Amino acid sequence: MPSRSAPRHQSDAPVLTPLLQRCSRAVVRLGVWRTTLLFSASISLLSLAFTWAYLRLSGYTEMGEAFYISLLVPLPMTLLPGSLIFALVSALEQARHTAHTLAMTDSLTNLRNRRYFMHTAQRELDLAQRHQLPLALLILDIDHFKRVNDLHGHDMGDQVLVEVARRCEKVLRTTDVLARWGGEEFVVLLPNTPLEQAHQLAERMRESVAYSAQLYASDDAVRVTISIGVAATTTGQPTTLDLLVQAVDRALFDAKRAGRNQVWLAPQRHPKLAAGPALVG
Ligand SMILES: Nc1nc2c(ncn2[C@@H]2O[C@H](COP(=O)(O)OP(=O)(O)OP(=O)(O)O)[C@@H](O)[C@H]2O)c(=O)[nH]1
Numbered sequence: 001m002p003s004r005s006a007p008r009h010q011s012d013a014p015v016l017t018p019l020l021q022r023c024s025r026a027v028v029r030l031g032v033w034r035t036t037l038l039f040s041a042s043i044s045l046l047s048l049a050f051t052w053a054y055l056r057l058s059g060y061t062e063m064g065e066a067f068y069i070s071l072l073v074p075l076p077m078t079l080l081p082g083s084l085i086f087a088l089v090s091a092l093e094q095a096r097h098t099a100h101t102l103a104m105t106d107s108l109t110n111l112r113n114r115r116y117f118m119h120t121a122q123r124e125l126d127l128a129q130r131h132q133l134p135l136a137l138l139i140l141d142i143d144h145f146k147r148v149n150d151l152h153g154h155d156m157g158d159q160v161l162v163e164v165a166r167r168c169e170k171v172l173r174t175t176d177v178l179a180r181w182g183g184e185e186f187v188v189l190l191p192n193t194p195l196e197q198a199h200q201l202a203e204r205m206r207e208s209v210a211y212s213a214q215l216y217a218s219d220d221a222v223r224v225t226i227s228i229g230v231a232a233t234t235t236g237q238p239t240t241l242d243l244l245v246q247a248v249d250r251a252l253f254d255a256k257r258a259g260r261n262q263v264w265l266a267p268q269r270h271p272k273l274a275a276g277p278a279l280v281g
Contacts, residue, residue: 136198
């Protein structure tokens with residue numbers, strides 16, 4: 001009978017890389033000096049064990065001076081090279097971590113970027129389908145944003161983007177993922193959320209942007225609104241991320257065409273997506 005278990009690692013590379021990463025993260029967590037001391041102490045103990053085994057096998061019963069030599073000599077001998085190596089490993093790990101975070105972050109808003117979002121959304125969609133849970137997706141777009149830039153300047157436009165991101169973030173739960181989709185668009189993933197609940201959240205985001213007396217900390221107050229497209233998967237029905245994004249895009253397009261500052265739910269034209277009323281304004 002063929003084995004059902006997944007084949008184990010076919011080469012050393014996939015095993016080694018996570019192992020090395022785990023080791024370098026451990027160095028960062030412990031700190032260079034603690035790692036060095038731990039390393040040097042382990043080498044000393046190993047050296048002691050080897051000496052003891054060697055003497056026993058050679059017929060000696062007393063350790064004598066060999067005890068002190070095997071325990072204490074490796075300690076100072078490994079301290080300097082150990083600390084240099086671990087300092088280097090720690091610096092490399094921190095640089096790798098920073099580069100990884102930067103590659104996934106939008107520099108203006110500090111939100112996750114589209115690349116991170118797509119990766120996370122695919123994983124969440126797979127999980128939702130495996131556990132038969134609903135999943136909702138929102139794309140929101142600042143209305144007439146070009147005018148903000150034209151009237152108040154690009155720097156103010158940037159401030160508006162940051163402020164809208166902050167307001168939307170406040171409405172969301174910790175499990176939701178908000179990312180910058182690009183330009184003046186943001187995307188939100190709502191795991192374990194049916195369409196009705198996603199709609200309520202979208203409305204709260206829309207209101208938190210539209211109904212603020214003075215939105216931006218500046219003498220030159222700007223008021224903006226956002227339009228939002230929403231779609232959700234139907235529990236237990238398979239769909240793809242592309243289909244979901246297409247449905248949300250279409251709903252957002254409809255919200256814009258209907259006059260902006262509205263939330264539109266994805267219509268029934270994608271049978272595998274949760275159906276809802278087409279317009280919720
Ligand atoms: N300040 C600033 N502007 C940006 C940034 N990214 C994109 N934009 C601007 O966003 C504007 C988007 O304009 P449009 O696509 O015409 O859309 P809109 O004016 O918002 O109109 P509707 O979406 O139809 O309501 C463009 O003027 C871009 O230059 C950014 O990072 N900072």
